[in-house]
Each structure stands twice: as C-alpha cells, then as structure tokens.
Amino acid sequence: MVNTSTPLKAESKDLNFFYANGHQALKSVNMPLYENKITALIGPSGCGKSTFLRCFNRMHDLYPGNKYEGGIVMHPDNTNVLAAGVDPIEVRMRISMVFQKPNPFPKTIFENVAYGLHVRDEKNKRVIADKVEEALKGAALWDEVKDRLNDLAFNLSGGQQQRLCIARALATDPEIMLFDEPTSALDPIATANIEELMSELKNKLTILVVTHNMQQAARVSDYTAYMYLGELMEYGDTDTIFTRPTRRETEDYITGKFG
Amino acid sequence: MALHDSQIAGALTKASVLENLGAVRAMIRRHKRNDIVFAGIGLLALMLGLLTLLTLFIDLVMDGYPRFNLQFLSEFPSRRAGSAGLLSAWVGSALIMIVTFLTAVPVGVAAGVYLEEYAPKNWFSDLIEINVSNLAGVPSIIYGLLALGLFVYGLDLGQSILTAGLTLGLLILPIVIVSTREAIRGIPVAIREAAYAVGATKWQVVSDHVVKYSQGGILTGVIIGMSRAIGETAPIITIGALTFIAFLPPSPISDVAPYLNFEWLSSSFTVLPIQMFNWLSRPDHAFHINAAATGAIIIMLTLLMNGTAIYLRYQIRKNIKW
The missing domain is CATH 1.20.5 (Single alpha-helices involved in coiled-coils or other helix-helix interfaces)
Structure with a gap:
C-alpha cells in the first residue's frame, strides 16, 4: 500500500495534540508525507484534519496552552519540527500555508507577495522584483496583475486573492506547502484553477491539503488519509482509497453514506 | 395568535x-x-x-459674538474687557497639547500593543486591564493632585507647561490605551495568521501589520483624548496655572541650530478654559462676553478635532476591507 520508491519529505510519528481546554484532538497519528506528491486529508467536520495540518507549521503555538506529543520529522535533516528546541519561526520559514479564506494583507499586490522576503531581510530590490514575478507566475496570476502590481490586493476577485495568497506562500521557496480547504470559499471555475495550480506546484514542493470535497481529493491528490475523531483511520494511495478502501467507515464516508 | x-x-x-x-x-x-x-x-x-x-x-x-475677531486672538488679557484677548491662553493650550501628544501617544500605544500582543493572559493582566479601564473614569482633579505631588514637588518641574502637558498626557493615557487595544482587536485573526505563516516574528507582525492597520482607531482615540484634554480645567488649576498672564513663553523655534529650544517647557502658562473661568468670575458683565466667546471657541475647537478624527479614520479605513 505504501510506496517505498518515493522519498519521504516528512512523517508524523505518534502525534498527539491537546487543545488548551484539555481536549485531545489528535490521537497517535502516524502518516508519511512523500516528496513532490499531494497528500489529501479527508474526514467529517471536527475529525482533526485541520488541527493535524496546523501542527506542521506550528500554528497552534500562536495560542497559549496547546500541547503536542510525539513528532513530525522532516527529511532529509531529521528535524522534529514539534520539538521544544525548534523555533516555530524556523518551521514556518520552511513550511508555508494557504488558508481557507483568502487572507491578503491590506497592502498592494506586490507588497503581499514580497512580504515573506521582507521578513527574511531581503533588501535587494532586483531580487525582490524577480522573486515576486516568479511567484506570481508560479501561482498563474502574473498575466492578470502584471500591470497593476501597486493596486490593493482587496481589489482582486476571490479566486485571484487566493492565488495571490499562494504566490505569497510560494515566494519564499518553501519545502512543504499546506492548504487548508483552499477552495471552500471559491466558485467552481476558481476552484478548477487552484486545483490545476496545485498539480503544477507539486513538481517544486510537497503538498498537504485538507479538503471537504471528495471529488477534489480524488482529482488532485496522490495519497489520501481519512481521519475520524482525531484518529487516522486509513491511509493509502488515492486510487486505492477511493476504489477499494479496506475499512468500512472510509467507504461509508467516501460514498456519502455518512459525513 | x-x-x-x-x-x-x-x-x-x-x-x-x-x-x-x-x-x-x-x-x-x-x-x-x-x-x-x-x-x-x-x-x-x-x-x-x-x-x-x-x-x-x-x-x-x-x-x-462681539468678540469674534482676530484681535481677540492676538491680544493679551487686559483690565479692560473690550481690549482683552486670548493670546496667552491659546498659545498655552497649544504648547501643552504638543507635550500631551508627545507623551501620551508613544506611551499609550506602546502600553496598548504590549497588553494586547505580548502580555501573558492571566489574572494579573486581567487586573491591569480592569484598572486601565477604571483609570479612564477617575475624576480629573485626582490627576491634578497626583501631578502636584509628583511633577511639581517630587520631580521639581514647577508650575510649568511641561507639568501641565505631562498631567494631561497622564489623564488621556487610558483613553489612548483603550482605543489602541480596541483597534488592535479589530484586526482579523486571519491576517495575523497569514503574517505568522510566512515566518514573521511577533515584532514583525506588530510593526508591519498590527500597528499599521490600527492607525485609524488609535488616531481617533488620540484626538478624542486630546479634545477632552483641551477643555480640562480642574487638574490645571490644581497644579497652579496662572489666571492672568500677559506674556508668551519663549518660542519653541529658534533661529540658530538646532532651531529648537526647550525653555518654553519651564515657562508658566494659562489655558483657554482657565482664561474663561477667570473672566466668568469677574463681576463686570463685559468680561462675561469674553467668557462666552472663549466657550464657543473651545466647543468649536473640540468639534473640529473630533471632525478631524472622523475624517482621518475614514481616510485610513478606506483602504482596509475585511
């Protein structure tokens, strides 16, 4: 079931996660993340898939009282990104994220994409301009915005804003990109654009995507993980999960009998 | 039914x-x-x-109405009501407002940002929070007494413009802190998370985003605080403002480098509401006309400042949609 010829980019090992109120949202999750592949996390609301995703860039550290146990080990350096000695900022420098609702800064299109470079102390204007162009091209947005880079990002449509957020996440050359239901606020055409983009992006980086949309998982992902009540119920390559799931619960969820 | x-x-x-x-x-x-x-x-x-x-x-x-003319603004107070003017009072008010602004804004904004972004959330920060809100309701004369003890006698700053400016700065500090915090709370979590997600540190998030996007709200709070301060009388009387001043403090701008001088800070002073109070307490009705004119000017000044606050907030918010 698990492909051994593809290199691992990261893997979660016995990951437990507790919210500040004591609720255990993840229970001993073990899952590989293969390099240059798209892994989809599916499961009903509240199953812990977003919680799991947000462990990868330590977003939970922003709110006091949250607690991790176990680890998420990145390769090739074998760093456990959840280890107490690892700075969450360093983790976020390597792993970028695209959110559910487009969340551009109230700044210009250019400033939005360049922000990650600004944070990394890049001062060379030429380098910044090149990187911004490259990222916008990578996010398939360049042609639409190249003449109005100094417009405010809020003037873009919802789909364009989401691609802008992808460009922002891309500009800093991340190793892994996390997508938290990236198309749930978008119309079908914008959704198709984003999905196409993800398929291209995986040539450069590794993608982990949370989705509520079963068809989306089937269309874009190479591997799929089904989560339920904080546990990883089933993991495998997407074709297998969607055609011959080994567990009854997975099949029920995928076929819409439950969820 | x-x-x-x-x-x-x-x-x-x-x-x-x-x-x-x-x-x-x-x-x-x-x-x-x-x-x-x-x-x-x-x-x-x-x-x-x-x-x-x-x-x-x-x-x-x-x-x-009879006193609404430029002469009223360019004359010193006088024994004769008809030729008495507001010059020393409005210059005093203006200079004090400068000191108030320069102290209350940096201190208030820093305190607000710290409380909202850096302070650990526990019973102690809750206690501070409640007290900051309470401070906004403390009668202004109490601030006057505090200033008399602390600035005039304790720090030996005298009955000066500096003392008055610091006192009013202290008075409006809670307003600035509360409005800073409210403005910061208005920034959506999604924007913060977006900044953190690209690898920003807390300080980068604060300086590149939090303070920038809350400028409108902070400015509104500052101006509303200032328009309260400009009408304050009780604390200024307590620290010993003079009621009759027929001279101007030394000019803050000098003609030799570094083109600034700070002697004006230690000058004695009067302010608009005190001048008004002074005229009002005279038996001669002619002075009451002056007092009424001053009152109208103070109200107009307050309206103008509040209007500016609304306009600036609109201008800044125009580019921010969430």
Whole structure:
C-alpha cells in the first residue's frame, strides 16, 4: 500500500495534540508525507484534519496552552519540527500555508507577495522584483496583475486573492506547502484553477491539503488519509482509497453514506 | 395568535382564508405599533441631548459674538474687557497639547500593543486591564493632585507647561490605551495568521501589520483624548496655572541650530478654559462676553478635532476591507 520508491519529505510519528481546554484532538497519528506528491486529508467536520495540518507549521503555538506529543520529522535533516528546541519561526520559514479564506494583507499586490522576503531581510530590490514575478507566475496570476502590481490586493476577485495568497506562500521557496480547504470559499471555475495550480506546484514542493470535497481529493491528490475523531483511520494511495478502501467507515464516508 | 378552527380541521375554504388573513393583518398592525412608539421615544431622547447642547452653543455664540475677531486672538488679557484677548491662553493650550501628544501617544500605544500582543493572559493582566479601564473614569482633579505631588514637588518641574502637558498626557493615557487595544482587536485573526505563516516574528507582525492597520482607531482615540484634554480645567488649576498672564513663553523655534529650544517647557502658562473661568468670575458683565466667546471657541475647537478624527479614520479605513 505504501510506496517505498518515493522519498519521504516528512512523517508524523505518534502525534498527539491537546487543545488548551484539555481536549485531545489528535490521537497517535502516524502518516508519511512523500516528496513532490499531494497528500489529501479527508474526514467529517471536527475529525482533526485541520488541527493535524496546523501542527506542521506550528500554528497552534500562536495560542497559549496547546500541547503536542510525539513528532513530525522532516527529511532529509531529521528535524522534529514539534520539538521544544525548534523555533516555530524556523518551521514556518520552511513550511508555508494557504488558508481557507483568502487572507491578503491590506497592502498592494506586490507588497503581499514580497512580504515573506521582507521578513527574511531581503533588501535587494532586483531580487525582490524577480522573486515576486516568479511567484506570481508560479501561482498563474502574473498575466492578470502584471500591470497593476501597486493596486490593493482587496481589489482582486476571490479566486485571484487566493492565488495571490499562494504566490505569497510560494515566494519564499518553501519545502512543504499546506492548504487548508483552499477552495471552500471559491466558485467552481476558481476552484478548477487552484486545483490545476496545485498539480503544477507539486513538481517544486510537497503538498498537504485538507479538503471537504471528495471529488477534489480524488482529482488532485496522490495519497489520501481519512481521519475520524482525531484518529487516522486509513491511509493509502488515492486510487486505492477511493476504489477499494479496506475499512468500512472510509467507504461509508467516501460514498456519502455518512459525513 | 390562536389557530383558526378551519386550519385545525385542515379544510381551508375561501371564507376561512379571508377571515384568517384579516386576523394576521390585524396582528401585524398591532406588532408594528411598538416600532412607532419606540421610534418616537428614541427620537425624543436623542433630541433632548442634542438640542440642549445646540442651545448652549448658540447661546454662547450669540453672547460672545462681539468678540469674534482676530484681535481677540492676538491680544493679551487686559483690565479692560473690550481690549482683552486670548493670546496667552491659546498659545498655552497649544504648547501643552504638543507635550500631551508627545507623551501620551508613544506611551499609550506602546502600553496598548504590549497588553494586547505580548502580555501573558492571566489574572494579573486581567487586573491591569480592569484598572486601565477604571483609570479612564477617575475624576480629573485626582490627576491634578497626583501631578502636584509628583511633577511639581517630587520631580521639581514647577508650575510649568511641561507639568501641565505631562498631567494631561497622564489623564488621556487610558483613553489612548483603550482605543489602541480596541483597534488592535479589530484586526482579523486571519491576517495575523497569514503574517505568522510566512515566518514573521511577533515584532514583525506588530510593526508591519498590527500597528499599521490600527492607525485609524488609535488616531481617533488620540484626538478624542486630546479634545477632552483641551477643555480640562480642574487638574490645571490644581497644579497652579496662572489666571492672568500677559506674556508668551519663549518660542519653541529658534533661529540658530538646532532651531529648537526647550525653555518654553519651564515657562508658566494659562489655558483657554482657565482664561474663561477667570473672566466668568469677574463681576463686570463685559468680561462675561469674553467668557462666552472663549466657550464657543473651545466647543468649536473640540468639534473640529473630533471632525478631524472622523475624517482621518475614514481616510485610513478606506483602504482596509475585511
């Protein structure tokens, strides 16, 4: 079931996660993340898939009282990104994220994409301009915005804003990109654009995507993980999960009998 | 409303539908009466406050009308009401406002940002939070007493512009802190997370985003605080402002490098509301005209400052949508 010829980019090992109120949202999750592949996390609301995703860039550290146990080990350096000695900022420098609702800064299109470079102390204007162009091209947005880079990002449509957020996440050359239901606020055409983009992006980086949309998982992902009540119920390559799931619960969820 | 018999029976004849419709319409009319009643009471309540203020303002303007001229602003106070002016008072007020602004804004914004972004959330920060809100309600004369002890005697700053500016700065500090915090809280979590997600540190998030996007709200708080400070009388009297001053403090701008001098900070002073109080306490009616004119000017100044706050907030918010 698990492909051994593809290199691992990261893997979660016995990951437990507790919210500040004591609720255990993840229970001993073990899952590989293969390099240059798209892994989809599916499961009903509240199953812990977003919680799991947000462990990868330590977003939970922003709110006091949250607690991790176990680890998420990145390769090739074998760093456990959840280890107490690892700075969450360093983790976020390597792993970028695209959110559910487009969340551009109230700044210009250019400033939005360049922000990650600004944070990394890049001062060379030429380098910044090149990187911004490259990222916008990578996010398939360049042609639409190249003449109005100094417009405010809020003037873009919802789909364009989401691609802008992808460009922002891309500009800093991340190793892994996390997508938290990236198309749930978008119309079908914008959704198709984003999905196409993800398929291209995986040539450069590794993608982990949370989705509520079963068809989306089937269309874009190479591997799929089904989560339920904080546990990883089933993991495998997407074709297998969607055609011959080994567990009854997975099949029920995928076929819409439950969820 | 009780269900009609025919509805219960399930057979809706034309007659029963019409009868039922009539009952529904009567009910809606009855319910809507409450809207009309409340709108009337609300309007009355609004007018009560607004008309009182307006009457007061018109009265002041009418009384003070003879003194609305440039001479009133360019003359020192005098024994003769007709040639007495506001020069020392408005210059005093303006210089004090500069000191107030320069102290309250950096301190207030820093405190607000710290409380909102850096302070650990526990019982101690809750306690501080409650106290900051309470400070905004402390009577201003208490600040005057504090300033008398601390600035005038303790730090030996004298009965100076610096003392007055610091006192008023302290007075409006809670307003600046509270408005800073409210403005910061208005920034959506999603924007913060977006910044953190690209690898920003807390300070980068604060300086590149939090402070920038809350500028409008902070500015509004600062100006509203300042417009309160400009009308404050009690703490200024407590620290010993003079009521009759026929000279100006040394100019803050000098003609030799570094083109600034700070002697004005230690000068004695008077301010608009004290000048007004002084004229008002005289038996001669002619001085009361001066007092009315000063009152009208203070109100206009306050309205102007609040108007500026609204305009600036609109200008800044225009580019921010969430």
